[in-house]
Amino acid sequence: MDFLGLIVKYPANRRLNEQERAHHLKQKQRLGVEPHYQLSVIKMNSTYLESVDKWFAWKGMISALAIILLAIFASTLGLISLRWLLEAAGDSSEDSGFLLANGLGMACVFACLALALIWLLRKESFAYTHYPMRFNRKTRMVHVFRPNGTVLSMPWDQLYFTLGHMAQWNDWEVRGHVLDADQATVRESFALSYVGSLNPGDEHDFVRAHWEFVRRYMEDGPQSVSGQVQFCMPIDVRRETFKVGMERVFANIASAPFLLYYLLFPLCLVVSLFRCIAINTSKIPQWPAEVEAASAMTPGDPYAMEGDTTGARVAVFPEAASAAGVAFSAPPRAVR
Known part of the structure; x- marks a missing residue:
């Protein structure tokens, strides 16, 4: 439930600090965690992975x-x-x-x-329904839809990824920094979709597990992570329904202990109601023509998937997916 980057911008024109250097995440280095998609996927295929922003899970709170x-x-x-x-x-x-x-x-x-x-x-309502990120593994480019409606486009290999800490909540996230030519000055930052506690070596190490999901897609291809994706957010060309929005909000507390779940139930219900207002007063983001042109999907791609109106994963080319045996197989496994 952190809104850094939306209400207050990430600090820019500054030097990388020691914490960011110590927690550097390298694109070619595999971590010892199982990848986890964390309900972030909008669309995925052999060309690109599109995910939601980190504020999407609690949209409606502001x-x-x-x-x-x-x-x-x-x-x-x-x-x-x-x-x-x-x-x-x-x-x-x-x-x-x-x-x-x-x-x-x-x-x-x-x-x-x-x-x-x-x-x-207006930071949440009368704005955009979401702020997508597109990871194009064929062009090796990352496109980030900014809150002001412009798009950041940077080569995947030139971004500096690291763990970012929000001390007020003791939460962590994976941040991508655009560095200056000196490779030490941060010009702009964005975050991946998941925010949570940092639990190294634990089965709930979801912050790094989500990074590993994106990293393996870009480095190893969709076949390395597609089996775990069960839901795709149905928000690419339409606004989510109230039911889907409510399910997304309540998914935030799905694993909470019994008592805590029912204590948070009224909060989630209120957020769901105002999420409907935020979604229906906002515009659906549109990628620039050049980004869409570079993201052309291969016809018959067996790994192409999106969500139906309920959010359930469906194959864009069902016959190709069936022939290749591509389907949801199991949720991410816990780290051992």
Whole structure:
């Protein structure tokens, strides 16, 4: 539930720090973890893998916070300021100026808070439904759809991947840095889809396992990871349904202990409701023509997959997939 990079930009024009050097993830180096797709896949084929952004899992949280706070401030500060203004209008004593000043001051405070909350709301609603990342293994390019609607395109082999730490939540993520010619100055950063705890050597080492999923796709091909993909997010050319969005939000707590699950149930329900608002007020992102042209899918590709309207994985070319024996086989195995 981290929104670094969406609300506040990643620090840029700075030197790589020691932590980033110590946790460097190399494109050619296989880690001792089983790859894990973490419900990130939108589409996958022999040409490219397209995944969701790291904010997608909890989309709706920002909108819920902004709209609920906006409603609270509107009902309290608005009524108080209106009351003072009305009292000032009907009061001919010397207190009327004081009441008028208080009413106008309260109205200004409300206006500033409202503008701040609207700014926050627009980071998620009235924006884009998601911010996809496309990993093209044939051109060896990575394309990242930025929150401002532009696209970052960089060679896979020139990106510096490392583990990034969000100290306030003690969460980690895999970040890709665009470095300057000196190979030490960070110009821009983005993150892969999964955010969570760092558990080296544990069966829940999902942060590095998700990196390994992307890395093996790019280095070893779709056959190395396609069997574990059971669901593909059905958001490429359409908005998700309320049911699919709700299932995605509740998937965040699917493995929580029984008591914690039911404590978080109301939160997830609220987020699901506001996720619907965020999705339906936002635009579906469109890749530039040159990115689409470089991502042409091979006809009859047995590894081509996408999601149906429910999110279930389906083959784009079912006959080719069946002939090659390509299908969902099993979820990712735990690390031993």
